[in-house]
Amino acid sequence: MKNEQGHHKTGKKYGMVIDLDKCTGCGACMVACMAENNVPFKEDETNKLDNIMWMRVYRMSNGKPFPDADICYIPRPCMHCEAKHGHSPCVSVCPATATDYSHETGIVSQIYTRCFGCRYCMAACPYHARYFNWWDPVWPEGMKNYLSPDVSPRMRGVVEKCSFCFHRYQLAKDKALTAGHREIEESAYQTACTQACPAGAITFGDLDNPKHAVYKLKHDPRAFRLLERLGTNPKVYYVTDREWVRWMADNYQDQEQKAKG
Amino acid sequence: MDDSALIPKGVKRCPFRQFALWIGIAGIVLLWGVYAMFLCWFKGLNQTNMNDAYGFALWIWADLAVIAVGGGAFFSGFLRYLVGKDELKNIINYAVLIGFICYSSALLILAIDVGQPLRAWFIFWHANVHSMLTEVAFCLSCYFAVLTIEYIPLILENRQINKVPFFHNLAHNMHEIMAIFAATGAFLSFFHQGSLGGVAGVLFGRPFSYREGVLIWPWAFFLFTWSAAAYGPCFTILITKITEVITGKKLVKDNVIELLAKISGWMIITYTAAKLIDTIYWAAVTAPSMGFTIDHFFGTSIYGIWILGAELILGGIAPGLILISEKGRKSPFGLWVAVIFGVIGVSLNRWVMVLQTMAVPVLPFEEWYLYIPSWQEVATTVLPVAYGVILIMISYRYMPIFPQEQELNPID
Amino acid sequence: MFPFSFEWAWDMSHYVFHGGLWYALAIIGLGMTYCIGKAVIDTIQGKGGGHH
Numbered sequence: 001m002k003n004e005q006g007h008h009k010t011g012k013k014y015g016m017v018i019d020l021d022k023c024t025g026c027g028a029c030m031v032a033c034m035a036e037n038n039v040p041f042k043e044d045e046t047n048k049l050d051n052i053m054w055m056r057v058y059r060m061s062n063g064k065p066f067p068d069a070d071i072c073y074i075p076r077p078c079m080h081c082e083a084k085h086g087h088s089p090c091v092s093v094c095p096a097t098a099t100d101y102s103h104e105t106g107i108v109s110q111i112y113t114r115c116f117g118c119r120y121c122m123a124a125c126p127y128h129a130r131y132f133n134w135w136d137p138v139w140p141e142g143m144k145n146y147l148s149p150d151v152s153p154r155m156r157g158v159v160e161k162c163s164f165c166f167h168r169y170q171l172a173k174d175k176a177l178t179a180g181h182r183e184i185e186e187s188a189y190q191t192a193c194t195q196a197c198p199a200g201a202i203t204f205g206d207l208d209n210p211k212h213a214v215y216k217l218k219h220d221p222r223a224f225r226l227l228e229r230l231g232t233n234p235k236v237y238y239v240t241d242r243e244w245v246r247w248m249a250d251n252y253q254d255q256e257q258k259a260k261g
Numbered sequence: 262m263d264d265s266a267l268i269p270k271g272v273k274r275c276p277f278r279q280f281a282l283w284i285g286i287a288g289i290v291l292l293w294g295v296y297a298m299f300l301c302w303f304k305g306l307n308q309t310n311m312n313d314a315y316g317f318a319l320w321i322w323a324d325l326a327v328i329a330v331g332g333g334a335f336f337s338g339f340l341r342y343l344v345g346k347d348e349l350k351n352i353i354n355y356a357v358l359i360g361f362i363c364y365s366s367a368l369l370i371l372a373i374d375v376g377q378p379l380r381a382w383f384i385f386w387h388a389n390v391h392s393m394l395t396e397v398a399f400c401l402s403c404y405f406a407v408l409t410i411e412y413i414p415l416i417l418e419n420r421q422i423n424k425v426p427f428f429h430n431l432a433h434n435m436h437e438i439m440a441i442f443a444a445t446g447a448f449l450s451f452f453h454q455g456s457l458g459g460v461a462g463v464l465f466g467r468p469f470s471y472r473e474g475v476l477i478w479p480w481a482f483f484l485f486t487w488s489a490a491a492y493g494p495c496f497t498i499l500i501t502k503i504t505e506v507i508t509g510k511k512l513v514k515d516n517v518i519e520l521l522a523k524i525s526g527w528m529i530i531t532y533t534a535a536k537l538i539d540t541i542y543w544a545a546v547t548a549p550s551m552g553f554t555i556d557h558f559f560g561t562s563i564y565g566i567w568i569l570g571a572e573l574i575l576g577g578i579a580p581g582l583i584l585i586s587e588k589g590r591k592s593p594f595g596l597w598v599a600v601i602f603g604v605i606g607v608s609l610n611r612w613v614m615v616l617q618t619m620a621v622p623v624l625p626f627e628e629w630y631l632y633i634p635s636w637q638e639v640a641t642t643v644l645p646v647a648y649g650v651i652l653i654m655i656s657y658r659y660m661p662i663f664p665q666e667q668e669l670n671p672i673d
Numbered sequence: 674m675f676p677f678s679f680e681w682a683w684d685m686s687h688y689v690f691h692g693g694l695w696y697a698l699a700i701i702g703l704g705m706t707y708c709i710g711k712a713v714i715d716t717i718q719g720k721g722g723g724h725h
Binding site for chain 2: 047049050058059060061074083087089092093094095096097098114115116117118119120122123124125126127128130131132133134135136155156157158159226227229230231232248249250251252253256
């Protein structure tokens with residue numbers, strides 16, 4: 001797990017490809033994620049600036065009037081940015097080494113008991129994928145019994161974010177080991193959002209493994225990543241037929257679009 | 262109550278009752294801040310108006326601003342002990358005191374700002390040496406130790422304390438090797454002032470503050486160090502002048518102030534030139550390569566292009582020109598205007614690098630984020646001001662802060 | 674901060690960062706030790722008794 005400088009072998013690169021043309025914006029991925037990862041919630045979740053949503057579906061509009069108006073829903077988990085050699089925007093800035101880039105899985109982890117809540121990682125993340133626990137979690141009566149025992153709940157004053165359901169990776173790894181397999185099957189490790197999506201818009205797997213579906217999908221000419229030009233090198237890809245979405249996703253200005261044709 | 266035995270010889274101070282009254286007034290403001298501080302510690306940061314878009318807000322700005330203006334201590338020390346500008350010995354004590362207040366305030370604000378204050382030591386224990394914030398934490402703490410060392414001899418020189426032979430000897434010995442401490446302070450300041458710029462400058466996910474640079478240091482690193490050295494003395498002069506107005510006495514001779522003002526002026530002019538080049542390169546090359554234009558960054562009325570103009574012209578060129586011209590810095594009005602504009606200018610720069618960085622939308626489907634601090638944030642930010650006023654009042658009353666005071670204000 | 678914590682790596686970044694840090698800490702520490710030590714000796718030798 002440890003980020004050992006100079007020894008980046010055996011790496012898997014878990015990532016996602018999300019088909020935006022299939023996404024209906026239903027929010028099942030968000031709900032599944034919250035339930036799976038013991039994400040705390042408030043009685044009133046209207047204010048999206050102080051609630052916690054590891055997976056959040058955003059709405060994007062082309063800004064044109066009828067009949068050309070078009071919208072696109074963009075599910076946004078943590079992008080698990082690799083940047084250059086694992087120096088993700090957030091990992092490189094965390095002063096207490098409370099967030100780590102794993103060269104074994106490509107997953108950016110958050111160590112809740114290590115985080116002291118300076119929020120520098122949040123300032124560094126352009127995707128707003130990181131959330132601060134402004135309150136201690138309060139669960140409705142009886143709900144504590146339904147929390148997942150595989151995911152540690154977080155306390156007030158620390159930052160949390162999507163882990164690509166890392167506990168599922170650990171379980172899958174254990175299962176593979178006991179079954180005598182060396183490799184984790186593609187289907188053995190899937191995130192909660194992937195499985196919950198009724199439209200099948202999310203595909204998850206090892207981006208470097210040619211046997212996994214995501215490997216092929218990320219090479220789709222219609223595939224792109226959010227804010228690619230910042231150099232964050234995210235591991236979440238999106239696919240769409242709609243050109244305006246692809247242009248907009250990386251803030252291409254009109255003149256740049258014209259120049260590129 | 263009579264405290265005349267504690268007051269330095271040969272100087273006049275106001276009656277104790279008047280002193281106590283003002284301490285009491287500042288104390289009420291201080292208590293208000295302390296109350297807000299405990300609210301934040303016990304109830305958590307939900308007491309603030311910060312949110313997930315504004316993880317860094319008023320407090321981080323206050324931190325950056327007080328450290329920038331507190332830079333007067335290290336730069337005056339550097340000029341006095343390393344460059345050999347001997348006249349500055351007449352203002353260095355005050356510069357140290359102001360620096361001490363600024364840095365202790367910064368540490369206090371940081372202690373309120375973190376979500377888990379009891380774990381704050383993790384930043385040292387589990388240090389990630391690649392993080393600019395780690396460098397800030399280490400250098401800031403070390404430099405605060407240096408400032409404490411520079412401030413202690415002043416306390417020891419109080420009339421009564423100085424009667425104790427050990428304290429007298431200790432103060433004497435500390436004075437003797439002060440140049441070594443000042444050099445260490447300058448070394449540490451160079452890094453932490455720079456790293457505070459680096460904190461924003463390395464954020465390659467935030468094209469508004471991201472800057473290219475050399476090796477691991479973005480250009481913002483050097484600009485922050487330069488600006489702290491340039492504007493820190495402005496703040497030292499400003500506080501000295503305010504103290505003179507309040508006490509109704511001349512405390513530092515004009516030639517000392519003018520020397521510091523002149524150096525500050527040249528530093529401001531050169532800094533502003535560097536900042537201008539940095540801004541042009543960023544607007545023309547860095548930001549467009551990331552998909553952003555300058556119109557995008559200055560797209561609201563609050564964060565309009567005026568803010569950049571104000572920072573560069575009113576906070577840079579104007580005070581710089583006044584201070585480098587002999588006529589400008591010799592005119593009381595010119596000096597006041599220059600140091601006030603300078604302090605506002607550098608504070609505005611820190612505001613922009615923190616708050617505007619958070620406000621500018623980066624994702625294509627985002628809006629501008631605006632934020633108004635809660636009263637708890639305001640109170641805890643005012644707290645250091647009240648604390649500073651109290652510490653200055655006590656230090657001025659009981660310690661020989663201004664070596665020229667006696668000569669300038671002879672008692673009949 | 675110390676070589677026994679797990680984040681530590683024997684690489685250039687750690688040499689430079691902690692080199693600078695411990696260098697500064699050493700100067701501060703030794704400087705103050707000198708001042709206090711000399712003040713103790715001076716006091717024992719009876720210096721600093723007079724009023725200045």
